[in-house]
Amino acid sequence: MAPLPEYLRLGKGDTLPHLAAPEVVGWETTLRCNMRCRHCGSTAGDARNIELSTAECLSLCRQIVDVGIPRVCLTGGETLLRPDWRLILENLLVGGVEVGLLTNGWLFTEKMLKELAAYSEDRFYISISLDGVDEVHDGIRCLPGSFERAFQGGLALKEIGIPVAVITTMQSANLDCLPDLRARLFEELQPYCWQLQVANSFGRAVENDDCRVNQVEYARAAVFACESRRLSKGTKTKVYVGDCLGYLGSLEGGLRDEPWPGCQAGLELIGIQSNGNIKGCLSIIDDRFVEGNALDEGIRKVWDRAGGFAFNRRFKVSKLRGVCAGCPVGERCRAGCTASAVSVNGAPHEAPFCLRAVEEGKLASAAKPAAARGRAAKRKRRQYAESRASR
Numbered sequence: 366m367a368p369l370p371e372y373l374r375l376g377k378g379d380t381l382p383h384l385a386a387p388e389v390v391g392w393e394t395t396l397r398c399n400m401r402c403r404h405c406g407s408t409a410g411d412a413r414n415i416e417l418s419t420a421e422c423l424s425l426c427r428q429i430v431d432v433g434i435p436r437v438c439l440t441g442g443e444t445l446l447r448p449d450w451r452l453i454l455e456n457l458l459v460g461g462v463e464v465g466l467l468t469n470g471w472l473f474t475e476k477m478l479k480e481l482a483a484y485s486e487d488r489f490y491i492s493i494s495l496d497g498v499d500e501v502h503d504g505i506r507c508l509p510g511s512f513e514r515a516f517q518g519g520l521a522l523k524e525i526g527i528p529v530a531v532i533t534t535m536q537s538a539n540l541d542c543l544p545d546l547r548a549r550l551f552e553e554l555q556p557y558c559w560q561l562q563v564a565n566s567f568g569r570a571v572e573n574d575d576c577r578v579n580q581v582e583y584a585r586a587a588v589f590a591c592e593s594r595r596l597s598k599g600t601k602t603k604v605y606v607g608d609c610l611g612y613l614g615s616l617e618g619g620l621r622d623e624p625w626p627g628c629q630a631g632l633e634l635i636g637i638q639s640n641g642n643i644k645g646c647l648s649i650i651d652d653r654f655v656e657g658n659a660l661d662e663g664i665r666k667v668w669d670r671a672g673g674f675a676f677n678r679r680f681k682v683s684k685l686r687g688v689c690a691g692c693p694v695g696e697r698c699r700a701g702c703t704a705s706a707v708s709v710n711g712a713p714h715e716a717p718f719c720l721r722a723v724e725e726g727k728l729a730s731a732a733k734p735a736a737a738r739g740r741a742a743k744r745k746r747r748q749y750a751e752s753r754a755s756r
């Protein structure tokens with residue numbers, strides 16, 4: 366076998382190589398939030414029982430710099446509620462890290478905008494969550510006036526020279542309103558990037574049926590994303606789709622510039638929770654996927670640990686289940702988004718949504734009633750936990 370390039374590592378027993386150091390970290394700085402969004406997979410609101418102190422956050426910043434991680438996305442909860450958000454941001458920027466900050470935009474007061482303006486020369490951008498226009502967004506976010514405040518804040522940020530991106534979570538409750546949002550974005554806000562994704566079945570989304578999508582709505586969301594990418598040509602906005610949409614079917618060329626490469630959790634990226642716990646990706650809410658702790662053990666040790674991130678690093682085609690079993694592109698796709706699979710099926714390696722599987726007429730099992738899916742997920746969670754425990 367040809368030697369691996371210098372930037373890749375293949376641990377003993379691994380089937381897939383990973384980067385020598387993660388390229389991106391999603392850092393949940395706090396679970397505290399000033400909103401109670403109906404689709405929130407993390408059930409954000411109150412802080413976790415234990416969250417990193419300022420000193421611990423600064424120590425984590427040093428680790429990120431020392432390990433050589435080039436990009437961090439600060440998320441929550443709502444990072445701007447942390448009194449020390451500027452310290453965290455500055456320590457990363459000084460270390461040469463590019464920083465994105467994801468916010469719901471409620472705190473875009475004049476004072477806050479002035480504080481943010483101090484970073485307009487830095488490698489720093491802000492992503493704002495917008496899930497519709499006016500009362501549709503406000504209804505999902507359970508906060509009247511939240512659309513207007515976030516939208517106007519986005520315009521103000523652009524005025525002061527901070528690049529603005531928008532993230533939209535498509536769900537049953539906002540599908541009809543998405544063309545209106547698109548018009549407002551392309552014509553008024555003109556973010557440099559618009560990411561379209563669908564909600565996973567975690568957290569509050571589990572209780573709120575209209576905050577998820579069914580199979581038909583999933584396909585509709587994908588078609589909307591393709592159409593938006595086409596219509597964005599000639600605008601200032603580049604449209605991307607989240608990892609939850611795909612995979613490798615006839616719409617793939619319309620969804621992505623490059624075909625879906627498979628989930629990169631634990632291969633190229635990690636997520637760090639506000640208590641320091643490390644996962645392959647923050648979107649995998651299930652705590653069975655905690656690989657270690659950034660403060661107790663350190664990012665380097667967790668990243669290099671033999672047998673870590675096994676759901677991806679030790680992937681084998683024989684692990685594929687459900688509609689993914691026997692899929693002709695299964696080796697490359699690895700069952701789409703791990704978070705999505707875990708959220709619906711209780712374990713990785715079985716995609717609950719897949720446009721290719723729909724085209725091949727293989728998605729009948731995913732159309733089972735919610736109660737049956739819930740029972741199956743519980744059973745699979747138990748089986749998956751047992752198989753991990755016996756490794």
Ligand code: SF4
Nearest residue numbers: 689692698700716719
């Ligand atoms: S069936 Fe599964 S493995 Fe095949 S393309 Fe769809 S998600 Fe990927």
Ligand code: SF4
Nearest residue numbers: 608628646702703704
């Ligand atoms: S779990 Fe999903 S969102 Fe996270 S890296 Fe994998 S594909 Fe992307």
